[in-house]
Amino acid sequence: MALYLGLISGTSMDGIDAALAEVDHGSCTLRHAQSRPYPDALRTQLFKVVSDPDDCSLDELGRLDTEIGEVFAATALDVLRDADVAATQVAAIGSHGQTIRHQPHGEHPFTWQIGNPHLIAERTGIATVADFRRRDVAAGGEGAPLMPAFHQAVLASADENRAVINIGGIANLTWLPRTGPVIGFDTGPGNCLMDGWASRHLGAAFDRDGRWAANGRIDADLLARLLAEPFLAAEPPKSTGRELFNLNWLERQLEALHKTVKPEDVQGTLCELTARTIADAGRRLGESQRVMLCGGGSHNHELRRRIETHLPGIPVDTTAAFGLDPDHVEATGFAWLAFRTLEGLPGNLPAVTGAQRSVVLGAIHPGRSVTRS
Numbered sequence: 553m554a555l556y557l558g559l560i561s562g563t564s565m566d567g568i569d570a571a572l573a574e575v576d577h578g579s580c581t582l583r584h585a586q587s588r589p590y591p592d593a594l595r596t597q598l599f600k601v602v603s604d605p606d607d608c609s610l611d612e613l614g615r616l617d618t619e620i621g622e623v624f625a626a627t628a629l630d631v632l633r634d635a636d637v638a639a640t641q642v643a644a645i646g647s648h649g650q651t652i653r654h655q656p657h658g659e660h661p662f663t664w665q666i667g668n669p670h671l672i673a674e675r676t677g678i679a680t681v682a683d684f685r686r687r688d689v690a691a692g693g694e695g696a697p698l699m700p701a702f703h704q705a706v707l708a709s710a711d712e713n714r715a716v717i718n719i720g721g722i723a724n725l726t727w728l729p730r731t732g733p734v735i736g737f738d739t740g741p742g743n744c745l746m747d748g749w750a751s752r753h754l755g756a757a758f759d760r761d762g763r764w765a766a767n768g769r770i771d772a773d774l775l776a777r778l779l780a781e782p783f784l785a786a787e788p789p790k791s792t793g794r795e796l797f798n799l800n801w802l803e804r805q806l807e808a809l810h811k812t813v814k815p816e817d818v819q820g821t822l823c824e825l826t827a828r829t830i831a832d833a834g835r836r837l838g839e840s841q842r843v844m845l846c847g848g849g850s851h852n853h854e855l856r857r858r859i860e861t862h863l864p865g866i867p868v869d870t871t872a873a874f875g876l877d878p879d880h881v882e883a884t885g886f887a888w889l890a891f892r893t894l895e896g897l898p899g900n901l902p903a904v905t906g907a908q909r910s911v912v913l914g915a916i917h918p919g920r921s922v923t924r925s
Contacts (some may be wrong), residue, residue, distance in 0.1 A: 558887030563721025571883035621668030625675035646890025693907030700736030719849025737788035762854025768820025831862030
């Protein structure tokens with residue numbers, strides 16, 4: 553087995569998750585993991601670029617690419633130091649980077665992640681695999697979600713149908729049937745709307761444990777408008793991001809109601825929206841015998857309670873019950889994808905992303921020294 557290090561910042565844009573894992577063709581074992589928050593000023597810049605891309609200059613984008621690369625590199629070095637592992641022991645880093653725009657449809661589809669991988673390779677001395685999503689888009693896919701292949705490798709069972717639900721800023725679902733093809737797609741908003749609303753009204757990064765949502769009621773009129781979003785009814789393959797589900801989208805729905813909804817009731821309704829869309833997506837695929845949650849939303853007690861309510865009789869666990877830290881599933885997945893790239897193996901599932909074929913993902917940026925055997 554060889555050591556690989558995965559790095560990712562997701563659609564919540566709260567910082568970098570890092571995972572050091574032992575990987576070979578038959579297994580992937582997490583050895584050490586940690587998270588590093590973005591500096592406040594950097595996170596503010598990122599939100600500004602994502603929410604108002606037309607106001608972002610090329611100079612600002614270039615600076616962000618470099619600054620995020622520096623933070624990713626520093627996070628990788630922190631993990632190695634804390635794990636007492638030398639850089640020379642790591643075969644490669646798999647860096648997802650930070651998504652700033654995801655537009656997989658139209659005449660010129662694209663997805664864009666920044667965080668200079670050359671800089672990561674130079675700072676750490678470790679070969680860095682990055683830019684995973686664009687090869688899938690080049691092959692006709694959406695570039696997302698990429699984790700279902702990893703979920704299949706480490707969480708599938710021959711004895712039961714399983715669903716893996718990752719709740720980051722956007723929620724996505726992987727269907728792992730006992731037999732038959734794996735299915736995966738974005739279900740809609742995860743934490744992004746709830747976090748944004750909590751930030752605006754509570755001055756907090758998120759609604760801890762969903763307590764504020766639990767104190768609000770579900771506004772049926774608002775929920776109906778939110779559920780009418782065409783993306784939610786679309787058939788997979790499909791993926792989405794903050795380009796669609798953001799506070800501007802929410803405000804348009806609120807304005808169309810022609811009535812005032814109390815902030816706590818909006819939060820309660822947003823929590824219900826996430827729970828409903830996750831559960832509805834799961835039921836459309838078939839009968840799950842187990843649901844596994846991961847991502848930051850897996851810690852939201854109120855959200856989990858509502859998911860369980862909408863999926864009666866189905867055990868709902870986190871991936872921790874199966875040996876995989878729910879906070880670091882994606883980072884571990886990108887360590888696994890880096891292994892696949894170095895081995896010349898495909899990392900996408902065309903049935904999930906819509907790509908025309910399986911492809912090797914990412915580009916390899918050599919470390920400071922290359923040893924040939």
